[in-house]
Amino acid sequence: MSTAHPPFRAHQRTLRSLVAAIAQGEAGDVTDILAAVTPGGGKSLLPVIAAAQLIPAGRIERVVWVVPRDSLRLQAEEAFADPVWRRALGHGLSLRAADNEPDPARGLSGYVTTYQAVAAAPELHLAEALRHRTLLVVDEVHHLPMPATRRGEAPDEDEAGAWSRAMRPLLAAAAFRLLLSGTLERADGRRILGLPYHPVRTGAPPEIDLDAPGLAVIGYSRAQALAERAVLPVNFGALDGEASWLEGGRAAGQSRVGPHRLSAGGVRVTTRPALFTALRTGFASELLGEAFHATRRLRARRRLERGLGAHEAAPGLGKLLVVAPDQASARRYLGTLRAWMPAAQGERDVRLATSSAQDAAGALAAFRLLPEPAILVTVAMAYEGLDAPEVAVVAALTHVRSRPWLEQMLARATRVDPHAGPYSGQQALVFHPDDPLFARFRAELETEQGHATRPRPDRPASAENPERVIWRDEEPGGITPLESNALGMRYAMLRPRIPDPAEGAPARGATPSRASLQAEPPSLSERALRQRLSAQVAAQAVEDEANLRMPRGGSLVHRYNAVLKRALGKGRAVMTLAELEAALAWLERNRLSDHAHLIEADARYAWSERQRRGRWMPERAAGG
Structure with a gap:
């Protein structure tokens, strides 16, 4: 299997150079990077490139990647988990798709969430950005209209307006911001949150101030993408x-x-x-x-x-x-x-x-x-x-x-x-x-x-x-x-205006299939480990009932889940990947029936525990 990685595109090379300069303190005034990349041009790799250099250099501690829809969270996880780019960039970072639960990163390098989730729990995400030096990645930033600020303007009541109100303090709290978009205009003509604009001129559309202090702009047009064979020509x-x-x-x-x-x-x-x-x-x-x-x-x-x-x-x-x-x-x-x-x-x-x-x-x-x-x-x-x-x-x-x-x-x-x-x-x-x-x-x-x-x-x-x-x-x-x-x-x-005959077509099979190489995203790994824990608990319950170690009736699986939570000091829903793996290892070495005393004081299980300790005897149940 080939270990070669796909070539870096022009905008990806530019970002690598810029981030390297920031990591080395040579571009200390840059805090915002705007990447205007033609749709399909490969902007999902940009957060990985930035994090792979800024985290080891100590410039940031965590990545928070916000996407417009839930269906895109897994794709963001996959970008960090892709083994081809892990080798190319020499990183071992992972992000997880998070809901609005405490500790969304769970010990990883950050998390991926949605605009809807931020709007539903803005305090949670703001606290995370304030607790760690954060690289905030705002994907498809054109979804966020500038909130109404002029005197007499009514506040936005639509979903996009709610997103903008929740994202605004998060943008301010982040140490660095990477703003991604395939377009720098909104269909309604409004300004985009997080972007600097020139003063409004009567009758003129909003104009982004590309020379604003602290802002670096990376562009990648469709013409460039076609010249580099990063996108395909279109037949209409x-x-x-x-x-x-x-x-x-x-x-x-x-x-x-x-x-x-x-x-x-x-x-x-x-x-x-x-x-x-x-x-x-x-x-x-x-x-x-x-x-x-x-x-x-x-x-x-x-x-x-x-x-x-x-x-x-x-x-x-x-x-x-x-x-x-x-x-x-x-x-x-x-x-x-x-x-x-x-x-x-x-x-x-x-x-x-x-x-x-x-x-x-x-x-x-x-x-x-x-x-x-x-x-x-x-x-x-x-x-x-x-x-x-x-x-x-x-x-x-x-x-x-x-x-x-x-x-x-x-x-x-x-x-x-x-x-x-x-x-x-x-x-x-x-x-x-x-x-x-x-x-x-x-x-x-x-x-x-x-x-x-x-x-x-x-x-x-x-x-x-x-x-x-x-x-x-x-x-x-x-x-x-x-x-x-x-x-x-x-x-x-x-078709592209200028063909590039010097660049050969990629050889068939030169890029390994995603299915054969893709590392599992953290959220899927967590789900799989929780399912394995549930299966182990259920298996012990069935075995103990069959071997007359525990009385039949009631919900032994439910009680064993409570025992496991008491034994480990934490529920599975809030465990990190490492904690879930440790829990599975503990469960493979221990019988939950030997730790049933941990829930004796719990009124929900008192009756069944009294049966286990005195009123029910295995030898009597067996007819001995």
């Missing part, structure tokens, strides 16, 4: 169509509108209702079918190249991510996809991850880490931060058109898959409605990469050159979708 499949709907209130009567073309960029008033209708009627099934069959063809081709059987599961075959406009549509898409497969295969291969779905976290984990399922249907849970390099196809069945959101969604398919063969043979395939606002987004990406020239301002508005309009992401009201259909597909490859 734009599907045009037409839609009809009813419009108007019930009192006034509803009138039929349409059919209207999705790509009719000059008719702005119909763009939103046409897209809203298309995503909930026949057009959606047509686009979904295009993405589904493209994924099947890709997986069949890769199976053939590897000599695999028609239904043989293997990593690197390619997966499909379906992003729906709402949960009802997501459930409908799920049913449609499963109907296109045999029943057993549909249940196995297609999963749903929405906030109301049962076991959404399990569906996300299986989609990330296992060869099957091959299709995941979601709304917004998986679009940001989902580290699933096998995603090769995206069905963008969403009405959202804010650029940060679309960039994050696009990045789910642009990660390089180490199991999918040479870089030159991989690309992301994104199917989307051919509406003018998505065309605008694509044109801006092409311009920034130098692949296309800026459109001339005197050209008429069209799907190729849409008007710049303000797009509000909420759904249009007062319409009833009737029908829609697809008209035609066109493809456009978004």
Whole structure:
């Protein structure tokens, strides 16, 4: 097995140099690092790079990594546990996914939590930051709007506002701050908490002060990532169509509108209702079918190249991510996809991850880490931060058109898959409605990469050159979708401007599989040890009852759990990894029945203990 590690990218090399200077006291004025890294560019390694140098140098004692969703906590743990990067960076640090319980780090180098958890228990996390010199990692910092501060402004009542209010004192208490984001703008145009801004100018958007004292900025654009082959080129499949709907209130009567073309960029008033209708009627099934069959063809081709059987599961075959406009549509898409497969295969291969779905976290984990399922249907849970390099196809069945959101969604398919063969043979395939606002987004990406020239301002508005309009992401009201259909597909490859022939494609198999190398994250290790302790306690209870060492009846397992807690002086729920391992070793050497006296004074177990000591005799029970 190869021990070589993947190459450090430009932003990762820059951070290593900066952190080394901080560790050596050569950049003592830097306390804030802003890393603006294109989605999919590898920013999850940055906290590991920073901690691997700052902790040994004594500049910090602990890492607190805050993420926007619970599904991202395990990925943060994995970043520190990855043995490839442990060898490359020479570190042995571990973080654990923590809830709002005391001592969230449990003797490790720090912990990972969520914005929601900080908002629910701000005092707990603030006390931790004040107790230790802390590196605070704020992941996807653009989720935090600057709280209302002007006189007369009402305080924010939404979830993001609550997050910001709870995070503000935590930011102030940390010794160092590492702010991560794939975008430095919010869809609502508000300033971002923790970032310095130039004074507000009337009519001008907020402008970050990149030269603010104590701030170091590290950038990594999509053009750089493509040049370094850190992300994949994108092939857009734009599907045009037409839609009809009813419009108007019930009192006034509803009138039929349409059919209207999705790509009719000059008719702005119909763009939103046409897209809203298309995503909930026949057009959606047509686009979904295009993405589904493209994924099947890709997986069949890769199976053939590897000599695999028609239904043989293997990593690197390619997966499909379906992003729906709402949960009802997501459930409908799920049913449609499963109907296109045999029943057993549909249940196995297609999963749903929405906030109301049962076991959404399990569906996300299986989609990330296992060869099957091959299709995941979601709304917004998986679009940001989902580290699933096998995603090769995206069905963008969403009405959202804010650029940060679309960039994050696009990045789910642009990660390089180490199991999918040479870089030159991989690309992301994104199917989307051919509406003018998505065309605008694509044109801006092409311009920034130098692949296309800026459109001339005197050209008429069209799907190729849409008007710049303000797009509000909420759904249009007062319409009833009737029908829609697809008209035609066109493809456009978004490639890097300058190829890099000097850098060879990564050899097949050069990067070991995550499944074979990944060290278990601390929270999973804790869970496994607790389960082993529970099994050992239950086994001793069953053995003692069978051998007449203890009376039958009641809950002997419950009593033995109490004995174990008294013997060890601490419950399993608050033990560190080392303490859990020590508890398991103690239990393997000792019988809990020999320590039952520890709970004699507990009224909850007094009756059963009196039986054990006097009223119940083993030889009498055996008939002796």
